[in-house]
Amino acid sequence: MPSGEENVILTVDVTLFTLQRGALAVALQRRDRAPFSGRPALVGGYVHPEEDRDTMATALRVLREKAGLGKVFLEQLMTFSGLNRDPRGWSASVAYYALVPEQDLAPLAAREILIVPAEEARGLPFDHDAIVAKGVERLRGKGSYSSLPAFLLPETFTLTQLREMYEKVMGVSLNDSAFRRKIEELHFVEPVEGAYSKVTARPARLYRLRRPALTEFDRRL
Amino acid sequence: MPSGEENVILTVDVTLFTLQRGALAVALQRRDRAPFSGRPALVGGYVHPEEDRDTMATALRVLREKAGLGKVFLEQLMTFSGLNRDPRGWSASVAYYALVPEQDLAPLAAREILIVPAEEARGLPFDHDAIVAKGVERLRGKGSYSSLPAFLLPETFTLTQLREMYEKVMGVSLNDSAFRRKIEELHFVEPVEGAYSKVTARPARLYRLRRPALTEFDRRL
DNA sequence: CGAATAGTGTCTGTGAGACAGTATTCT
DNA sequence: AGAATACTGTCTCACAGACACTATTCG
Incomplete structure (x- = not known):
């Protein structure tokens, strides 16, 4: 029998x-x-083996219990481990990242949760700085060849909103007409029949994701 | 104090x-x-907290002890967890993938290790089928925009060998002259002064990686 | 010399950026 | 009408694939 797996x-x-x-x-x-x-x-917590089906379930439970959030986009990032990341001893933390549209943040207000710009999330306890950095890196990288940024938008959105979200996530500016062309070709979004956003001068067609899950593209946007 | 983290x-x-x-x-x-x-x-094993600095160290130790391998390319894949993946109970396995050139496999011979084509690695215990599948997926994906496939080659290699390795990893065929152009532009490899491979009709220039670590490209190869 | 592989030069089509031009709504 | 934003059409340049061509070695 192996000897060293206790107390992790x-x-x-x-x-x-x-x-x-x-x-x-x-x-x-x-x-x-x-x-x-x-x-x-x-936001985090212990894995409860008798309650959580797997660590994804832990992440969902933690989001529900500590942030009051139900359906969100959630994906595993990577696992951080070692003796020094937690003063209680050798630990492993399976890190996830979640994407939540600004409109869905209402439940957080009652729960001592602060929203801070990603670049200002520094000096956090444990190795949370490294986790955030890795998350931003993943978001930037995967954002450029997947539907990831769309999960930060409400269920329906205009193409301008979608482009701006890609620009914010990727940190670049995109050509509007080229963007529309590519969106058309990739067709991971579809127009909502007869739905228009009226917040701007000229109403804009509303789109939604064709699939509720992440879509990866062959080429970059 | 939390209650459920024992016996994981x-x-x-x-x-x-x-x-x-x-x-x-x-x-x-x-x-x-x-x-x-x-x-x-x-190939795997328990994390030994008193011995392993982190799970990467566990992976390196396991490769050393069980496969006799020293320096290899090693990267974390993702963590698999849950009640049903191991009959001993709720478990979490941090999965890594390693890339080893065929020439470096000698130490495996003495150790009851079989090398089987990736597609034939099926019916494995635990959730190892899923881990292998995820590894292949990562290899294919990341192979197309990074120097990853080069880590399956010996230290020096010809551009034809490099292209063929990309083709095998990505499962596509690549245009030779376009490949050479891109390799030139990306310059993540450099020719070894005066070194030529003599296994083919016309000797071919030998190249090596400019950096010992993984390089990611802006665009695909 | 011919076979085989390495390596180069050039043509062409596709796709992305740039940007002008049109459409629709509001004040 | 004019402002503002949505959307479309078109020009051009760069890059990737195709492929012919040259180079070098061996038998």
């Missing part, structure tokens, strides 16, 4: 991304217990 | 990729203990 702490940490004032932001929750009690950190 | 099994599993007879293959090791004793499975 297994947790899940979620980097919850959203948009705030037009910039990519992450949710930080003030910790209510030691270690680092009172300090803002990623 | 934490392991590491490594999908060791190599090339055999021109096709992508994985290393499987006959298990020497329960569960699934005697069945071929991925």
